[in-house]
Amino acid sequence: MSVQEDNYLNITSELDQANVALIAVSKTKPNEDIEALYSLGQRAFGENYVQELVDKQAALPKDIQWHFIGHLQSNKVKYIAPFVHLIHGVDSLKLLSEINKQAQKAGRVINCLLQMHIATEDTKFGMDVTELQEALTASIHLPFVSIKGLMGMATFSDNQEQVRSEFKNLYQHFQNMQSNHGAPFTILSMGMSGDYKMAMEEGSTMVRIGSLLFGARSYNAS
Numbered sequence: 090m091s092v093q094e095d096n097y098l099n100i101t102s103e104l105d106q107a108n109v110a111l112i113a114v115s116k117t118k119p120n121e122d123i124e125a126l127y128s129l130g131q132r133a134f135g136e137n138y139v140q141e142l143v144d145k146q147a148a149l150p151k152d153i154q155w156h157f158i159g160h161l162q163s164n165k166v167k168y169i170a171p172f173v174h175l176i177h178g179v180d181s182l183k184l185l186s187e188i189n190k191q192a193q194k195a196g197r198v199i200n201c202l203l204q205m206h207i208a209t210e211d212t213k214f215g216m217d218v219t220e221l222q223e224a225l226t227a228s229i230h231l232p233f234v235s236i237k238g239l240m241g242m243a244t245f246s247d248n249q250e251q252v253r254s255e256f257k258n259l260y261q262h263f264q265n266m267q268s269n270h271g272a273p274f275t276i277l278s279m280g281m282s283g284d285y286k287m288a289m290e291e292g293s294t295m296v297r298i299g300s301l302l303f304g305a306r307s308y309n310a311s
């Protein structure tokens with residue numbers, strides 16, 4: 090088994106002291122690995138693929154909070170709407186509207202984070218500031234979604250200063266959102282295995298960690 094229990098214990102104590110939430114990113118990993126962290130007390134897990142998430146949710150304990158952290162296509166929202174705890178990567182108003190529609194059908198309010206494009210690569214998804222404002226304004230009329238904050242992914246780079254400045258930029262927008270829109274923006278989802286310490290230094294409230302907890306992923310498995 091590749092679950093890194095020592096890493097889990099070290100990371101959770103580090104995060105607890107700073108009051109930062111841990112999403113254990115379990116994409117491509119088998120249910121037994123999730124159960125291993127579950128038995129240590131972990132309840133929040135993150136997945137990137139809709140079908141994989143649906144299968145795992147059906148098979149695993151019902152008190153797990155499932156976070157969808159990948160790129161979500163509008164036509165797949167309906168499959169996760171009945172149970173998803175937080176959707177991190179909302180990157181268009183179209184998607185937000187679809188989540189609102191499917192949440193209403195499922196009889197619930199779905200928590201969302203707006204994904205901001207902070208990296209220099211254009212392969213990473215996310216909205217610019219204008220799109221973000223549009224989505225926020227429109228969300229007033231979408232009663233079945235609750236926007237809790239922002240999510241972002243830094244450039245995949247060894248250049249620490251670049252990554253840090255992207256985190257600073259995201260944190261700045263998070264603060265602006267808070268002061269312009271008041272109370273409900275409490276979550277800033279930023280930081281992964283390679284950069285979570287820096288993300289914490291720059292104001293993250295929620296980190297998404299996969300490989301440090303579960304070992305490296307083999308993508309052909311999915």
Ligand SMILES: *Cc1c(COP(=O)(O)O)cnc(C)c1O
Nearest residue numbers: 114158281282283297298299300
């Ligand atoms: C896979 C993934 C992670 C976890 O990455 P690690 O480097 O394994 O910690 C975090 N966030 C997103 C959006 C991901 O797709």
